[in-house]
Amino acid sequence: MADQAETGGAASGISSVVRDLDLIARQEQDLVLPGLTEADAWELGCWLRQRAADRHHPIAIDIRRGGQTLFSACLEGATPDNLGWIARKTRVAERFHRPSYAIGLLLQQEGKTITTRFGLPEAEYAPFGGAFPLRVRGVGVVGTVCVSGLPQREDHRLVVEALGAFLGAPIDGIQLQP
Numbered sequence: 263m264a265d266q267a268e269t270g271g272a273a274s275g276i277s278s279v280v281r282d283l284d285l286i287a288r289q290e291q292d293l294v295l296p297g298l299t300e301a302d303a304w305e306l307g308c309w310l311r312q313r314a315a316d317r318h319h320p321i322a323i324d325i326r327r328g329g330q331t332l333f334s335a336c337l338e339g340a341t342p343d344n345l346g347w348i349a350r351k352t353r354v355a356e357r358f359h360r361p362s363y364a365i366g367l368l369l370q371q372e373g374k375t376i377t378t379r380f381g382l383p384e385a386e387y388a389p390f391g392g393a394f395p396l397r398v399r400g401v402g403v404v405g406t407v408c409v410s411g412l413p414q415r416e417d418h419r420l421v422v423e424a425l426g427a428f429l430g431a432p433i434d435g436i437q438l439q440p
Contacts, residue, residue, distance in 0.1 A: 279367050279371050282367055283364060283367050285436055285437070286361055286364045286367070286418075286438075287364075289361070289394075289425075290361070290364075292433075293425040293426065293429060293431065294397045294398070295396060295398050295399065295428075295429070298327055298405055303325045303332035303405075306325060306333070306407065306428045307325050307332075307334075307335060310335075310407075310421075311323060311335050311337065313420070313423070313424065314409075314420070315337055318339075319337065319339075320337060320340050320344075321336075321340055322335070322337070322344035322345055322348055323335045323407075324352065324407070325396075325405065325406070326405045327396070327404055332405070344411050347388060347410040348409075348410045351388045351390055351392050351408050351410065353387050355393035355408070356395070356403075356406060357387070359402075359403045361391070361418065362388065362389055362391060362393035362394075363390065363392070363417075366389035366390050366391065366414070391413075391414030391417045391418035394408070394418070394421045407421055407424070407425070409421055415438060415440075419437060422437055422438070
């Protein structure tokens, strides 16, 4: 199923959007990597794959650095549509250096689409949860990690969980509520 229509999200209301945007900003500050090697991408990707398999999540996973795919996997139940969502969500994270879910929430807050606000075609850019920019301390954004197959909020939560586990960082205070 293609990201279950990408419609799953926070409870309605502007206060929940503001709260989520604040938490996502904290995630971006706290989930900074010391580096990103091929071995790091493999470890992060394998953690995501194992966690998704344990939970029977039908997702696709993609980790990129500088436009090069370092890890890619599809679990049982993932479809070619999930790979399309990954490409579109990753373009958002690459372009804005922000999580794709944050961009979607900002657009929701403004009552605009990615096309009306930025002139970007929706066929190529999907401001929905699941893509997270990979920042390296002292360097900046060097890549992305993206998952697709769950409702968008859950895609985002899974990526944050994986980054927290990879860094050995507690995420209890920064994780979005289910």
